[in-house]
Amino acid sequence: xxxxxxxxxxxxxxxxxxxxxxxxxxxxxxxxLSAAEGELGxxxxxxxxxxxxxxxxxxxxxxxxxxxxxxxxxxVVTTLQYQDICSQLVAHLRERLARTGALVEGLHxxxxxxxxxxxxxxxTIALASSRVNNMEAMLADTQRATSSGPVQQAQVGCxxxxxx
Amino acid sequence: MIRTILAVDDSASIRQMVAFTLKGAGYEVLExxxxxxxLDKAKGRQxxxxxxxxxxxxxxxxxxxRSLRGMPEYRNVPILVLTTESGQDMKARGxxxxxxxxxxxxxxxxxxxxxxxxxxx
Numbered sequence: 001x002x003x004x005x006x007x008x009x010x011x012x013x014x015x016x017x018x019x020x021x022x023x024x025x026x027x028x029x030x031x032x033l034s035a036a037e038g039e040l041g042x043x044x045x046x047x048x049x050x051x052x053x054x055x056x057x058x059x060x061x062x063x064x065x066x067x068x069x070x071x072x073x074x075x076v077v078t079t080l081q082y083q084d085i086c087s088q089l090v091a092h093l094r095e096r097l098a099r100t101g102a103l104v105e106g107l108h109x110x111x112x113x114x115x116x117x118x119x120x121x122x123x124t125i126a127l128a129s130s131r132v133n134n135m136e137a138m139l140a141d142t143q144r145a146t147s148s149g150p151v152q153q154a155q156v157g158c159x160x161x162x163x164x
Numbered sequence: 165m166i167r168t169i170l171a172v173d174d175s176a177s178i179r180q181m182v183a184f185t186l187k188g189a190g191y192e193v194l195e196x197x198x199x200x201x202x203l204d205k206a207k208g209r210q211x212x213x214x215x216x217x218x219x220x221x222x223x224x225x226x227x228x229x230r231s232l233r234g235m236p237e238y239r240n241v242p243i244l245v246l247t248t249e250s251g252q253d254m255k256a257r258g259x260x261x262x263x264x265x266x267x268x269x270x271x272x273x274x275x276x277x278x279x280x281x282x283x284x285x
Contacts, residue, residue, distance in 0.1 A: 051177060052176075052177070055176075055177045055180055058180075058184075059180060059184075073184075073273070074272070074273045074274060077181045077184060077185060077273045078270045078271075078272065078273070079270075080177050080180075080181055081177065081178060081181055081269055081270035081271070082270065083175070083177045084173075084175035084177055084178045084248070084269065085248055085269060085270065087175070088219065088248055159248075159250065159267065159268025159269055159270060159271065160250065160266075160267075160268050161265065161266075161267050161268075161275060161279055162255065162265060162266045162267075163264065163265040163279070163282075163283075164258075164259045164263060164264060164265055164266070
């Protein structure tokens with residue numbers, strides 16, 4: 001009898017260790033994703049500031065630059081448009097990271113259910129089971145929202161024109 | 165008579181580049197910051213051409229096009245979409261909404277002027 005109790009105690013200790021390791025790792029993943037999202041926000045701010053200053057300077061030079069034959073103003077006009085394109089790409093990345101972070105945070109729910117099942121805790125199993133349904137909806141929503149980005153450009157160049 | 169072009173984009177830099185390019189070609193440019201602003205500014209004005217982004221807050225480009233096409237004075241006004249979106253599905257939706265053409269960002273300034281001249285002279 002004593003040996004069974006000792007085995008159960010050992011098993012519970014192992015489960016506790018598995019659970020705490022899982023929680024620690026998923027928490028770290030969430031923090032890393034959140035930090036990456038914040039860094040992208042800073043990148044966005046820097047990009048906006050730099051391009052804003054360039055656009056402002058171009059605005060002062062613009063009256064004399066219009067219609068120049070060397071094409072220099074055309075190059076500036078094309079290049080400055082990348083602020084908008086990069087902003088959209090960064091926004092899409094931030095959206096993807098935020099949604100992935102939310103999914104990672106939700107991973108503990110089925111894990112808790114599995115642990116509760118192991119420990120024979122029906123209340124926790126029922127609660128986790130209902131929350132898993134929300135996770136399914138969140139996953140489908142994330143896949144739909146991030147399936148295609150608004151920006152397809154992979155290099156600097158002008159886009160196509162199509163008249164209907 | 166100077167023709168007026170309504171440029172709708174939530175990006176200030178894109179509006180600036182569009183205005184610089186089209187004003188340089190002799191057009192008057194009226195700027196709007198999103199679809200709703202574009203719709204408000206279009207009402208009661210004589211606009212020769214509308215150039216609109218697709219992804220914007222409050223009202224996107226396709227919704228703006230559908231709204232304008234519902235107004236008798238904008239039923240035949242050319243509307244070009246200027247967007248980063250280049251997928252065929254989006255282009256088809258633009259065409260169905262009533263767009264006249266689809267331009268993918270970044271635009272080539274000379275090509276934009278050529279297209280506008282071809283459409284409204």
